[in-house]
């Protein structure tokens with residue numbers, strides 16, 4: 513094996529440098545992952561432009577690869593060995609707290625970079641920490657004893673496995689958080705990789721009506737939404753979205769509204785509140801806006817609306833997302849539109865942000881591609 517590892521390091525806002533790190537010496541309770549694919553999502557766009565920490569970071573938090581070296585304790589503890597292909601959750605778990613006991617590693621303090629300066633989370637933790645390789649935009653990644661890993665079946669390609677994160681978010685948010693199930697009616701706002709993954713989760717769960725909204729430049733994505741099982745699509749720039757939802761539902765509104773937009777301000781939440789049924793609908797919100805001036809709290813409580821927060825996924829949702837991919841029931845490979853190598857990390861993130869490239873939905877970073 514090489515003695516140096518090539519990685520793309522974020523050194524400041526919107527700045528990437530290729531650096532070499534010494535190959536780490538793997539301890540008895542650790543392992544080394546050869547990274548095959550690192551998926552890029554909207555969070556990377558934000559974290560790249562406005563880093564949350566100043567220290568250098570190897571980004572890449574949706575990672576798939578093959579274990580190429582594993583210490584004996586790691587093998588005993590994880591039940592995984594050299595040659596196994598795995599999806600790596602970006603959360604690194606303590607395995608002792610109440611959340612870890614439930615498989616809700618996303619809530620563990622060990623991985624919460626907001627409250628814990630020494631947190632471990634792939635794509636967020638500084639490469640100045642021991643073992644350095646804490647992100648997927650690198651040829652190899654270090655796996656400690658407490659990495660959260662999922663085996664990837666042989667019939668799921670590396671690129672498809674790169675969609676595990678948005679798909680598990682889809683399952684977590686739509687099914688577990690918002691209760692989408694048999695005969696549910698749903699509006700999904702935003703037809704990016706996250707919105708399209710919600711379409712699949714809702715369809716599989718039995719939703720009877722799926723309406724997807726987007727903008728004029730989302731035409732191709734809205735078409736894909738129909739191919740994945742949406743019943744109606746709405747262009748919010750050229751149509752009155754609320755009027756369309758009410759027309760489609762015979763004036764009733766829908767059970768659940770899922771906000772999967774980026775950079776759309778307050779509009780998706782305001783539309784969501786109006787598009788929900790008369791009573792007891794559920795609204796999934798993102799946390800993009802720090803504050804919400806003139807929030808229509810009265811209308812929200814009068815309609816008895818429940819608000820849920822979009823916040824990652826638990827272990828169970830990831831296992832189901834992988835099973836969904838392996839079932840081949842939906843043409844999810846159509847989401848994987850663009851691939852870039854390590855030297856093009858900057859371009860790859862900009863492509864996800866809509867600055868470059870045509871028809872971008874999901875972008876795969878392939879560290880071994882030239």
Ligand SMILES: [Zn+2]
Pocket residue numbers: 552553554555556573574677
């Ligand atoms: Zn992500």
Ligand SMILES: [Zn+2]
Pocket residue numbers: 605606607608609610611612620621622
């Ligand atoms: Zn924990």
